[in-house]
Amino acid sequence: MKALFDLNEWKIIEHNFDSSKQEAAESIFSIGNGAFGQRANFEEKYSGKSLKGSYVGGIYYPDKTKVGWWKNGYPKYFAKVLNSCNWIGINIEVNEQQLDLAICQVDSFYRELDMYRGILTRKFVCSFNDGKKIEVESVRFCSMDDDEIGAISYSITPVNFSGQVKFTPYLDFNVRNKDSNHNEMFWEERVKKAYDNKGVVCASTKITNFQVAVAMHYSFQKNHDEVNIKADKIEKELYVSNCFEINLEKGSKYTLFKYVSILSNLSDSELSLTDLAILKVNEAKKYGFKKLLCNHEQSWQKIWENADVIIEGDLKAQQAIRFNIFQLYQTYTGKNPKLNIGPKGFTGEKYGGATYWDTEAYCLPFYLKTAPRKVARQLLLYRYQQLDKAIENAEKLGFSAGAALYPMVTMNGEECHNEWEITFEEIHRNGAIAYAIYNYVKHTNDIPFLKEYGREVLIAIARFWSQRVNWSEQKNKFVILGVTGPNEYENNVNNNWYTNYIAKWCLSYALEVDTQILINYKSLLRKGEKQKWQKIISNIYLPKIEGTNIFLQNDNFLDKELIPAASLPEIELPLNQHWSWDRILRSVYIKQADVLQGLYFFESDFDLNTISENVNYYEPFTVHESSLSPCVHSILFSLIKDEKKAYEMYLRTARLDLDDYNNEVSEGLHITSMAGTWLSIVEGFAGVRVKYNELRLNPILPKNWKSYSFNIVHNNQRVYFKVHKKGVSIANNGNDDLVIYLNKKRQLIPSNNQKEILC
C-alpha cells in the first residue's frame, strides 16, 4: 500500500503540495470538535479540485428522495448533514494577483496535523507571476474546550519585496452539498452584518428551519505587535467580509488572527442567536489565540490520557491507532444528546444521515471503555428519544402494537434510506440497538437507566421480532424470511443465522430485564407476550451445517459455489467495482462478518472450538469490502490465538484511510470503523472482556511489537495496561482496589497504584 503521508507517532505530515492528492489530504487533515468540523480546505482561494466541507453537527436538510422505481414504504426524504458556512476563508491579493496554490508556483509546502494538540498547521512559500514571493503560515483548530469556537492564525511574510497586500477575511453561506439530489440551495439568509473588524451571518435551512449563526472577529499583528487596520465592510447575499490593504515590509511577518463562533438553535435560542454569536466571538478575541489554543490543547490532553494506545516497535500501527482515536473524538464527544456519529463524521458528505447501526455495534464499546459512562449513555438516550419514530416506522411496514423498527439511516428518528433490500430488510440493526443497551449495562450496571429508558426500547424491539417471525409448517419452527444480514452481499435471504440469533436473544433479554432484573418494578409486558415470546425463543430456526459446529449463514448458502476468495483474480477486486450486483449476490463472497458478527457479540454462548471452526470456515470466503469487516475478524482471530491472521486483519482496518486502501478517502474518512480498530487492539490483542465488577484480559502480542499499552475506564476508574514480552503491567489509578482476571488467573491491583505492577 502506498503511504500517502509521513510516518510519525503523533503527527500526519505532508511535505509537498500535490494537487492530485488535495482532496484526499482535505479528508485526512480534517479537524473538528464534536460540534462542528472542517475539511482541510485552504483559507485562501483555491481553484483546484477540492471538496469544500464545513459541517455543523445535527444541522440537516431533508433532501428529496431520488429513486428510479418507487416502492411502497419508501421515505420521501433523505436527511443530509449540510455543508455549512465557510468560516475559514481569508482571501489574499498581492499586487492584484490572487493567492491561489492552483495558479501560483509553490516553492515549498508543509502540512501537519498534530493529533496530540489537535492543530492543523500549513506552511508554504510561493511565487506570483510577477516574481513576488511570500511565505505563509496558517494554524487552526476547532476548540475542544469551547465547541462553539474556531480560530485561525494566518501569517504572511513577504520574502523578496515590500508592498501592498490585500486581506479579505470572510464568512460565506453560499455553499451547496455536492451530494444534493436536485442541486438545490439549502440555505436562506436571515441576518448579515459587516462591522469594523467583525461580521456575522445567520442563515436558516429550508424546510427544517434550523438556524446557524456564524460570527468572525479579527486582529492583526506585525511581527508581535498589534496593528490597527481600517477595513471596508462588504455584504452580499449570505456573505460578509472585511477587506483591507496594507503595506507589508519585506522580511516582516504579518499575522491575521481570525476568531469565529458557530452557534445554532440546537443549543441556543434562535431569537438571540446572532447576538449570542457576536458576544461569543468578542469573548474569544478577548481571550486571544494563545489562551484559546492552550485551553484547547488541555482538553485534548485529557482525552488522550484515557484514550491513547501506545504501540512500541511499529510506527505505522502507532500512527494509525492514534489517527483513528483522534478522528473519533473529533466526531463525537457525548456532550449533545441530539448528536450521533455519522459514518463520515465531519469529513465528507457521503451517506448523509448521522446514525447507522455502526454507532451501537462499533462505536459504543469504544466510548464505554475510553470515556466517562455518560458518553455511552448519551448515545443510548439518543435512540430512546427516537423510540416513537421507530414505532411509527414499524407501523408503516405493517407492524403494530408498539413494535419498533429503528431506521437503517437516520437523523431525526425517521428512516431516510431507500433501497428496499436495506431499508426494509436489513432489520438486524434493531438487534444491535438492544445489544448496545445490554453492553452498556454489562459495563456499568446502570439499573436506573434500564428501568427508565432501556426497558422500553428493549420491549418495543422484542415486539417487532415477535411479529416479524412466522411459523413454518415445513420446518416446524419459527423462521424469519426476507432479510439482509450484516453481509450486504446477500439480499432478501431467509433465515439469516445472525438475524435469527439476535432476534431470539432480543426476546430473551427483554424478558430477562422485565421479569428478572427489574423484578421489583411493575412489568411493562402485555398479557400473553411472555408466553408468546418464550415459544418463539424455544422454537426459532437456527440453521447449521449438518455434522459440524458451523452455523449456516442463510438457507441455501450451501447451494453456492464454495470457492475461497483467495482464488479471485486480483483484477476483479474489489468485487463491488467489477461485478454486477446479481453476480455478487449469488456468489459465496462475504462483504463483512455475518455469522462471525454473532459470535463476536455472543462469544460467551459458544465454546472456543465452535468459534474457531466458524471463523476458519467463513473467513476464506470474506472479501472485507466493508470497512467494518476486518476489525471483527481481528478480534476473533485474537480470541482463537491465530496471531498472524489477527495482525493481518488489524493492518487492514488500522490504516484504511491513511493508506487509502479503497481509493476513496477523498470523499471523507471511515469514522465509525475507526472504533473497530481500537477494539482490535483492546478486545482483540489484549482480549479485554468487561462485566461490571469483572475485568478479564487474555493478551497476545503481535510478533513485531515490543509492547502496547492502553487505559480502560472500568467502574469509573482508569486502569492502565501494558502488554509486553515479559507479561502485562497494570496500574490502577482509581480509589478502589480492582480484581482483574489475567489469562483466567485472578489478580488484585491495589487502589491508587500509579506504579505498574508486572503480572
Place this chain on the structure above:
Amino acid sequence: MKALFDLNEWKIIEHNFDSSKQEAAESIFSIGNGAFGQRANFEEKYSGKSLKGSYVGGIYYPDKTKVGWWKNGYPKYFAKVLNSCNWIGINIEVNEQQLDLAICQVDSFYRELDMYRGILTRKFVCSFNDGKKIEVESVRFCSMDDDEIGAISYSITPVNFSGQVKFTPYLDFNVRNKDSNHNEMFWEERVKKAYDNKGVVCASTKITNFQVAVAMHYSFQKNHDEVNIKADKIEKELYVSNCFEINLEKGSKYTLFKYVSILSNLSDSELSLTDLAILKVNEAKKYGFKKLLCNHEQSWQKIWENADVIIEGDLKAQQAIRFNIFQLYQTYTGKNPKLNIGPKGFTGEKYGGATYWDTEAYCLPFYLKTAPRKVARQLLLYRYQQLDKAIENAEKLGFSAGAALYPMVTMNGEECHNEWEITFEEIHRNGAIAYAIYNYVKHTNDIPFLKEYGREVLIAIARFWSQRVNWSEQKNKFVILGVTGPNEYENNVNNNWYTNYIAKWCLSYALEVDTQILINYKSLLRKGEKQKWQKIISNIYLPKIEGTNIFLQNDNFLDKELIPAASLPEIELPLNQHWSWDRILRSVYIKQADVLQGLYFFESDFDLNTISENVNYYEPFTVHESSLSPCVHSILFSLIKDEKKAYEMYLRTARLDLDDYNNEVSEGLHITSMAGTWLSIVEGFAGVRVKYNELRLNPILPKNWKSYSFNIVHNNQRVYFKVHKKGVSIANNGNDDLVIYLNKKRQLIPSNNQKEILC
C-alpha cells in the same frame, strides 16, 4: 365494477362530458395504425386535466437514468417512446373567446370510437360566455391503409348567431414527455415552414438524432361546397400554423379537413424527409377525406375478417374482446421490422421502452393465429437483429463466449431498466424468447427461418443458461440462484421452478434444433457444449412438494404462511398499493402465474392431473396484480374444465381497461395483456392447440354465452369455428382439406367450404 362507457358490440360510447374522466377517456378512445398513434385529446384547446399524447413508433430518446443507489451493471439510459408532434391541433375562437371545454358550458357531448371502422367521432354543443352557441363535430382516423397519413374533419355550426370565427390549424413539436426523468426537452427544430393552407415542421431528437417530419394541408367547406380561404402563416419555434377568420352563417355547417402526413427517417431518407412529407400530404389532400376514409375502413375490415371474435349472449364480453383486438392491431401490424409492442402501445408513456417478454409470451401467439405468418416472423426477426446487443448485455454481467441475455426492457436492443432484482435477475425472459421461436415453428414449420435466424438465437440463449447454472454440492444438482421469476412479488429467489424448467427446456430445444431438426446443416455448437448441456439437462434441480405432483415455486416457498388470498381484507388490496415491499416479498401472495406459466407453455409435458393439482394449489395464493395474470389462469382452468373459474378469470382480463379495474387507465391501456384475453377464448374456452398440420379443439362454452366464434390462421388458411350449445361449427376457407381433432376425434373439413359444418 363501474362501467365507464356504454355497452355496444362494436363501439365505445360516451354520452356526457365529465372532465374527471377525460384522461381515462383519452386512453380508451386512442387511435393508431401500428406506425403512429394518438390519445383522444381534443383538437381544440383544452385547459383541463389531460395527458397529451402523440407517438411515433420506434422514435425514442435515451433519458438519463434516475436511480437512488447505483449498482454496477445498470444502464446509463432509459429509452423512452417520445411524445411527438401535436398534429391534431385546431384552435377555434368565437368573438375572441377560445373554444375550450374546460371553460365553455357544454350543453351536449357525444364521443364514439367505432372499432369496426377505426374512427373516432365527437359531437358537442357548447355555449360561450356571451351566449353564443356552436355545434362541433370532429371525425378522425390514423389511416390503416397508408400508415403515414392521419386525417381530421372538423365541423362547426353556429347555432344561435352569425359571425366571425377564427380557425388555427397547427403542428406543434413543443411537447415534453410527462415521464421525463429530468424534465428535459427532447426535440430540436430542423425545418419549419408555413405555406398557404399548408405547413411542415421537421424536428430531430437529441442524442438519438431521429428525424420526424410532419406536414399538414387543409381545405374548407361550407355545407358541402369548397370555400377558398386566405390564411395568415405563423411560424414559431418547432411550430407552424395557419390562421384565418371567416364569417359563419347561423345554421350552416363549416368543415375544416386537416390532412396530415407523419414521416420519419426510420423508413425514409432524412435528406428529403420534409419534401416527402409535403408530397405525401399533397397526395392525401388530392384523395380527399372520403376516399382516404374508405381505404382505411377497408383495411380494418380485412383485419376483422381474420381476427374478430363474435360472442352471442354477453354484450360486455363481446365489446371487451373487440376492444382488445382493436387495440392490438392499432399498436402492431407487423409491417416495420424496427417496431415492437410496447406495454402501453400508443396510448401512454408509462414504462418507456417498447419491448418486454410480453411480446413473445402473450402477443406472438395472438398474431400467429390471426395474421399472416410474416407478422409473427417479423417479431422474431426483431430479436434476431438485436442478438449482438444481447450478447454484449450478458458480457456486462460477467458472461462470455457468445452467451446472450436479452434485456428486460428495450428499444434498440440495449437494456434500459434499472432495478437489480428485475434487470439482472428476471432472466426467465430469455426463455420466453426461445419459446416464441419454438411456438412459431410449431405453427408454421418454417425450417428456413430456424436455420437462418432462429438457431443462432437459441444457441446464444442456451449458452447463457449453461453459464448461469451452478453445481450445488449439497443438492448434487445444478441450481439457479438469485432470480426473480414471473411472480415479481418474490425477488432474488433460488431455484424458481419456472426458471429452472425453461432453462432446461432451452438447452434441450437448442440441442434438438442443432442436432436433429437441422441435422443436414453444419452444427453451430462448439466442442464440449453438447455434453455440458446434456449434463445440465439431466441434472438440473426441479423442486417439488414431497408426496404431491406440485412443483415448488422456489426454495423456501413452504416456509411462508400459507394463507389463501381470499382471506385478505378488501381494504388491503391491491397489495402493491398498501403493503411495503418486504411484506409483499415474504408473503405467499403471487402477482401472476409462475409455476402455472410453465404449465401453460409446456402443457404437453404434464398430465392433466398434475396440471389440475398445481392450478388448484397456486391459484388461491394469486392476487392477479399483473394484467398478464388472469389470462393464463383462464386458459388453464378451461383446460381442466373448471368453467366457472375460467370465466371468472376471463372477465378479469377482458374488461381490465374498459372498466378500469386498477384505477390507472388514465395512464394508458394494457396493450400486451389484451392478447391474453384473446388467448383466453381461443386457447382457453375453445381449447385450440396448433401444431403444424394438426389443429385440435377441446371447447367449453361459458354458461351465459349462446355461442362464440372466431377464425384461426392455420397453414396459411383461414378456418372458422363457432362453438355453441349443439356443438362446433367449422368452415374451411382455404384451398386444402383440413384434419381437425375435435375433443380428440378426427374430423375432415373439406377445402373451400364456406358453409359451416356442424361437428
